[in-house]
Amino acid sequence: MNRIKQAFKDRLWLGVIIVGLFAGLIGGGIALGINNLVQHHEEVTSTRVPAGSNKSGGTKVNKNKADLNGEASQAYKSVQGAVVSVINKQKVQQSSGTLGIFGYGSSNGSNNDSSSDNKLETASEGSGVIYKKSGNSAYVVTNNHVVKGSNALQVILSNGKKVNADLVGADSATDLAVLKINAANVKTVASFGNSNSIVPGQDVLAIGSPMGSEYANTVTKGIISAKDRTLKAGTDGTLTSVIQTDAAINSGNSGGPLINMAGQVIGINSMKLASDTQGSSVEGIGFAIPSNEVVTIINQLIKNGKITRPSLGISMVDLSNVTSDQQQSVLKLPTIVSKGVVIMDVNSGSVADTAGLKKYDVITKLGDTQVTDAGSLKAALYKYKVGQSAKVTYYRDGQQHTATLHLTKSADTTSTDDSQQDNN
Template identity: 65%
Template sequence: MDENKFRRRFWMKVIVVGLLAGLIGGGISITIGNVWTRHEQNTVTKVPSGSTKPGGASVQGNKAQLKNPSTQAYNSVKDSVVSVINKQRVQNSGNSVFDMFGGDAPSNSNSGKLQTASEGSGVIYKKHNGIAYVVTNNHVVSGSNALEVILSNGKKVSAGLVGTDSTTDLAVLKISAKNVNTVARFGNSNDIAAGQDVLAIGSPMGSEYANTVTKGIISAKKRTLKVSTNDDDSSNGNSGSSTTTNVIQTDAAINSGNSGGPLINMAGQVIGINSMKLSSNGEGSSVEGMGFSIPSNEVVRIINQLVAHGKVVRPTLGVSMINLSNVTSDSQKNVLKLPSSVNTGVVLMKVKSGSDADNAGLKKYDVITKLGNSKVQGTGDLKTALYKYKVGDSVKVTYYRSGTQHVTTVKLSQTASSKVENDN
């Protein structure tokens, strides 16, 4: 074989071997890459093996402090908190078989069955001579034909109405003290502070959630709210009136059904009776964490009168009045002759003959701007200030007549319950 032919064959073998080696190498590298990818996927998704304990979770001892001030306060009061059931008669619809055939229904057919109309809360605060007394809200018991109380142990008992007061939205019930072992104690609502921890206890959304406790703080020690009452208001000639009331603001959750339940401090003392919440503002925006409670000092003052008299006895001036803000600026200047600096107060439109206001020398068109130490900007302010006094007290009244300021003393001898016509 000549030398050139041998060389060509040799290099051909070298080239073939190189190509095969390259293909094999490339194939190996691709295979290794695929294997590595699959290995990573299997590492991530594959459930580890070898565990001999199914689940593997366990419960450890609770390291949280169970007997903290909140639980101790709640436990000291919870058995005195009750649910209040308002039962009302449901009148027949009139589509009975007697109506269909033109007959007369039996005399008792319109009595209706008693059904639960609403549910609220209350708190037992006193036991005496076999009777236990419960304080709740007036709006919880309003319109009732019968009342029931569900004790903390679930026992249901009948309740009697001792008295109500729409002005402060308070009511007192009485039940048998046979199954009552715990009564709540009132703390001084003047001795509270914003930021102080408080608990609200009651039956939000009804007795199904009885003795629910929520925690919060006192958001404000004193808020002044305007509330409506069922009293006659001669200032506008309509039935129903409004007055301002001082309340405690809290962010402890208060919902429908909590009304009448206690707001307590960390010593387990009742410092307020939960009455209302603000759920939206005037523009309809939702509001959270704004509940209000009637201060305990006011509660005690009212419920003592309800137990003693069945009602709250309040003084009356014996006048009809309107807000000065409802009088035109021309009339304020030309008729009432008020100085420009006086733009708030109440205008007396009628003074009843022989009334306390009449005896003190007050007359029609007098403008009252102050009662005692309280400024009077409207009829609600005057009522609020007046209701702080008792029958028999004397109070100074600051007023304007024909542009001149005067001060007189009114002896509060008459009561609102004895009024002959709409007055204040």
Template identity: 60%
Template sequence: MKNNKIIITAAIAGLLGGGVAYGGASFVQNRMEATTTAVPTGSNKSGETQTSNVKVNVSSQSSKAFSTVKDSVVSVINLQKENNNDPDNILNSIFGDSESSSSKKSSSDKLQTASEGSGVIYKKSGDAAYIVTNNHVVSGSNSLEVIMSNGKKLPAKIVGTDSVTDLAVLKINSAPVTTVASFGDSDNIKVGETALAIGSPLGSEYATSLTQGIISAKKRTIETYNSNGQGTGEATVIQTDAAINPGNSGGPLINLAGQVIGINSMKLSSSGNSTSVEGMGFAIPSNEVVSVIDQLVKNGKIDRPALGVTLVDLTAISSDQQKSILKLPSSVTGGSVIMSVNAGPAKSAGLKKYDVVTKVDGKSVKDTAELREALYKHKVGDTIKVGYYHNGKYKTTDVKLTKTASTN
């Protein structure tokens, strides 16, 4: 017992001794800090500083590409008449107001900014310069203005629009134009290469904003919708993770050579189940843009060839139905299935419901998007050779194309 008591006492003494030693050291240290860290008194002149004259060369291929294109990028202002459904206007019409009839007319004719987007000047010819933008940027306008990169505001006129590809061409006076953009070959882009988006996100207040990303996919087929939310078909677009926001619509997507490889058109901000989505923007490929705007400049509209059928992708049909209904050989894995045939070229050529189109002019088409792409390379009146399966047997037929109907 005596030995145990000594051990315990020693342990307690050790702890107390340690505490005293630690406390003593802390006390001395605190006194030292109090004397060495006191705020000095006297003049503050020694606190002045200056900027360094060292220059860092931060020039990069991205900044060079931006400099090449930036002066050709404009903000597009959609002006519309004041909305007569505005609550103030409704109340005035019910209770009357003190304005004269001429004043009322002036008010009803007044234009206001309905929306803002972007565009890019691609051609200067004589006293005219031409701008490509999105159809939805100019849709419903009573008047249009563009704001140049230097802030100069100019009136603009619509040359032509196309709701299917969501493209439009505008014309302005060429006098203030110093730079025009050039188009690159969108078929030559590679997934993973750098892509730059230029435009006016959230409006002209942020004009000529630059964002950088990569090409996420060369050809992505997505559903398209009009302003009423109704489906208008499918579009084959470039996918990029360069930030695209409202106001970027109609602006260019460029490569590191400063060439336009696409026209920014839309972004995916949430999925069908409301899952938030980041970094999924889409641009109309430059090769399609050039084809469409050349037709708009020439004719003011697009006359597209049509087969006169409705189609679905073969991949949308179950494997059991591919065998039992379509009677397809197992070797056929891609194509476009005819679901209905209207009076027109396809019917005249002998195509029928449940025929599966797999080739156009000898080239394979794996889905409806590729079939439409092959079709739109032709003009109304052209004759194409269609390869298809009918009741499991491969056949070919010549189809003379007519103008676009309400179907493909």
């Protein structure tokens, strides 16, 4: 009897447990369903576009809290009026005849097509900066490659006025040129700062006419990326020291100023250096000719219309262009000599001739500068002035020698000196 009662109790409790479980599941499902319904309602309500509209608007322009007279703005304003666009005009041959089936013919139907005229058209545009005003004249510095090949030059002032310009002088080795214009409309003249005092990371502005005068007086901001880069400049491959910056410099900026935050010109932008070196468009890498070099060159151009530099009176080739066999059999160089320039000819009565240099001598050092190629030799030589002396180190028949060069001869660099030759 007791066993029957105990079995009944066990079944009763089992039923209670089962009922409880079902009740919990049903209750949880109902609660979950209710919760999902509430959440769905909230999502629909929050994403539904409200009815009606605010026809009165209500948005307004607030007072500009930015500093409109910051350091960069002040620097730009102080120089902007001195920055110009430079227009290179060149002759274009044009026939006066009419276009026929087989080309140009005269308008009267004859076969005489010799009638033609030369018309000046814009060949290229660049930038420049007015740095001097003297009496009725003002002077503009720009790049040599901006004015190269011109038959006429024009300058567009910051106020949009176009004036004619004369070429005072140009230097292909440093890619600099000086123009003269009428000073009647010139109100602002830029000043030069000491480029030896600049430091990497320093803020700078580049001003000019990127892509032409349509975008004249465009200003871009960056920093000095490097103070002293060595690149090949001009058309003769002469190595020169330039400033590297990440300020945006594009075609048309050539000749424009690179300025510090005091508004001083610390360099002249030269896209030619960037493109010649890289061979393609590179973002964030631009170059400028240091102001100290600029001042030295433009002062000579104003005074003489040309740059006078020492000349050795030789023709040469880079040692790297000579085969290893010829270096051993012809030049008889020791294996430790791998860089330098080989003299291929010596002009009679020249500086090199007077010093005793001969054909097949290999120059490895000039003064304290190691000579690795023709560009480095010219760069080292151009540090001297006519009338000074320099020590040259060279190899002949495998033996090292030294000689003293008395730099009494000169080579004139003018706007027409653009041929690329390994002569000096």
